[in-house]
Amino acid sequence: MARLQIEAVSKKFDAEYAVREVSLDIADGEFMVLLGPSGCGKSTLLRMIAGLEEPSSGRILVGDVDVTDAAPQRRDLAMVFQSYALYPHLSVARNIGFPLRARRRPKAEIAQRVAEVSATLEISALLERRPVALSGGQRQRVALARAMVRDPGAFLMDEPLSNLDAKLRSATRAELIALHDRLGATFLYVTHDQVEAMTMATRIALLNEGRIEQCGTPEELYDHPRSTFVAGFLGSPPMNLFPAVVTASDGHMTVMADGIDAALDIAEDSGDATAVVAGIRPERLRIDDTSTDVRGRVRMVENLGSEELVHLESGLCIRAPRPAGVRAGEDIACRVDPADIHLFDPDTGLRLTWQPTRSDAEPAMDAAAISVP
Ligand SMILES: Nc1ncnc2c1ncn2[C@@H]1O[C@H](COP(=O)(O)OP(=O)(O)O)[C@@H](O)[C@H]1O
Numbered sequence: 001m002a003r004l005q006i007e008a009v010s011k012k013f014d015a016e017y018a019v020r021e022v023s024l025d026i027a028d029g030e031f032m033v034l035l036g037p038s039g040c041g042k043s044t045l046l047r048m049i050a051g052l053e054e055p056s057s058g059r060i061l062v063g064d065v066d067v068t069d070a071a072p073q074r075r076d077l078a079m080v081f082q083s084y085a086l087y088p089h090l091s092v093a094r095n096i097g098f099p100l101r102a103r104r105r106p107k108a109e110i111a112q113r114v115a116e117v118s119a120t121l122e123i124s125a126l127l128e129r130r131p132v133a134l135s136g137g138q139r140q141r142v143a144l145a146r147a148m149v150r151d152p153g154a155f156l157m158d159e160p161l162s163n164l165d166a167k168l169r170s171a172t173r174a175e176l177i178a179l180h181d182r183l184g185a186t187f188l189y190v191t192h193d194q195v196e197a198m199t200m201a202t203r204i205a206l207l208n209e210g211r212i213e214q215c216g217t218p219e220e221l222y223d224h225p226r227s228t229f230v231a232g233f234l235g236s237p238p239m240n241l242f243p244a245v246v247t248a249s250d251g252h253m254t255v256m257a258d259g260i261d262a263a264l265d266i267a268e269d270s271g272d273a274t275a276v277v278a279g280i281r282p283e284r285l286r287i288d289d290t291s292t293d294v295r296g297r298v299r300m301v302e303n304l305g306s307e308e309l310v311h312l313e314s315g316l317c318i319r320a321p322r323p324a325g326v327r328a329g330e331d332i333a334c335r336v337d338p339a340d341i342h343l344f345d346p347d348t349g350l351r352l353t354w355q356p357t358r359s360d361a362e363p364a365m366d367a368a369a370i371s372v373p
């Protein structure tokens with residue numbers, strides 16, 4: 001098993017960068033998910049690691065060995081594609097054994113390995129079939145088995161579940177987690193699906209236009225998004241993001257916007273009003289008549305079965321257990337915990353850290369000084 005190091009890797013197609021200066025250090029045994037919208041460079045990055053695409057600049061190391069210029073078959077990696085890429089004219093057994101035959105391993109060893117991985121993935125009964133006689137989920141497992149048969153240093157997977165229906169996708173997610181636990185192997189997994197990333201990853205690297213926007217545990221990205229892009233990408237529905245003003249009075253800072261006047265729990269005496277982008281997750285708004293934090297008129301209520309989405313005319317969305325007990329046209333109030341309010345720089349979109357410090361030299365600036373981490 002192997003550590004993967006990606007050092008300042010870029011890829012240019014003609015004049016356009018598909019991947020820009022991406023650095024990632026993936027520990028041995030990690031389940032790293034490359035997440036991002038379509039076209040952000042995920043597949044290009046994975047293909048460069050696999051050796052199917054040449055980086056324009058940067059270095060790639062597998063197990064501490066520089067493989068930047070090595071041929072794909074010399075990298076000790078196994079790749080699983082969205083399309084499965086099975087050979088239609090070969091049986092399942094011969095598809096799975098293919099990487100070992102290509103390496104001229106003895107027949108007995110091939111038969112034994114094929115039997116072992118088929119048992120692990122519960123496809124032993126399918127070994128004599130052709131791919132055309134398999135369901136999508138079974139083909140996906142055969143593709144995985146073919147990757148596993150060699151015991152590679154790391155698995156690279158490019159949207160391997162996207163051809164499966166919702167129920168099978170969820171079952172296969174659980175299988176992949178169990179498989180990772182069992183193998184203890186390094187997984188680098190590409191997806192545009194935030195649920196796959198949140199449920200499977202030990203760490204997520206979120207890509208935006210070829211750059212890493214944030215890399216961390218699913219909890220870090222969800223609870224402490226580094227930017228409005230991260231805040232808006234994770235969560236369904238995504239975080240409410242709205243222009244607001246932070247002011248200080250009576251020793252307390254508050255965030256104010258249309259229908260919002262919420263305490264920030266930052267003790268401060270005075271300061272200029274500062275424009276921000278404020279963010280609150282829909283599930284962190286609690287409907288509560290006694291509160292004055294957030295007020296608004298209900299535009300509509302969406303029933304999701306176990307929960308309801310309450311949309312306010314201001315554009316805010318509240319996610320509450322069903323029944324939320326409110327109706328369209330009604331005026332309601334919500335409570336929000338200061339810890340659940342996120343503040344971002346309106347120009348850069350980056351998360352703000354309030355640092356209320358005093359400076360005699362610049363009294364007008366000090367009260368609400370903002371630093372970007
Ligand atoms: N072979 C190629 N030639 C030119 N442009 C490409 C090529 N492959 C990918 N691109 C471009 O690079 C960008 C990233 O693509 P890709 O890595 O496939 O994104 P993702 O997998 O995140 O959807 C896209 O703008 C895409 O059009």
Ligand SMILES: [Mg+2]
Nearest residue numbers: 042043044158
């Ligand atoms: Mg892709």
